[in-house]
Amino acid sequence: QVQLVESGGGLVQAGGSLRLSCAASGRTSTRFTMAWFRQAPGKEREFVAAVTRTGYKYYADSVKGRVTISGNNAKDAVYLQMDSLNSEDTAVYYCAASQSIITSSIRTSSQYAYWGQGTQVTVSS
Secondary structure, eight states: OEEEEEEOOEEEETTOOEEEEEEEEESOOTTOEEEEEEEOTTSOOEEEEEEOTTOOEEEOTTTBTTEEEEEOTTSSEEEEEEOSOOGGGOEEEEEEEESSOOGGGTTOGGGOOEEOOOEEEEEEO
């Protein structure tokens, strides 16, 4: 129903920056909550950032101050600007979308119905 495609990942040195993009197509909605998650090998998928239909933004404590999420009103594009990257940021980053989510569950991956294939981010030291 909804397709999400991430791009912008790659290899970056510690302290560098990267901007990830997510293009949404299909039955998108302005009511969508859009989010970014990441997963490193051997670790559980974790929340990174989210933006609601009203524009309110949420961030994980581990990235707050270094990451900015943004999108458009149509929710067909969402971005993740990452600065001051370190080795702990190395992971596959996934774009996700949900139209039926409550604030208390916004950081829970199982609450998102739509997912992209992911884009690899590798931070070298």
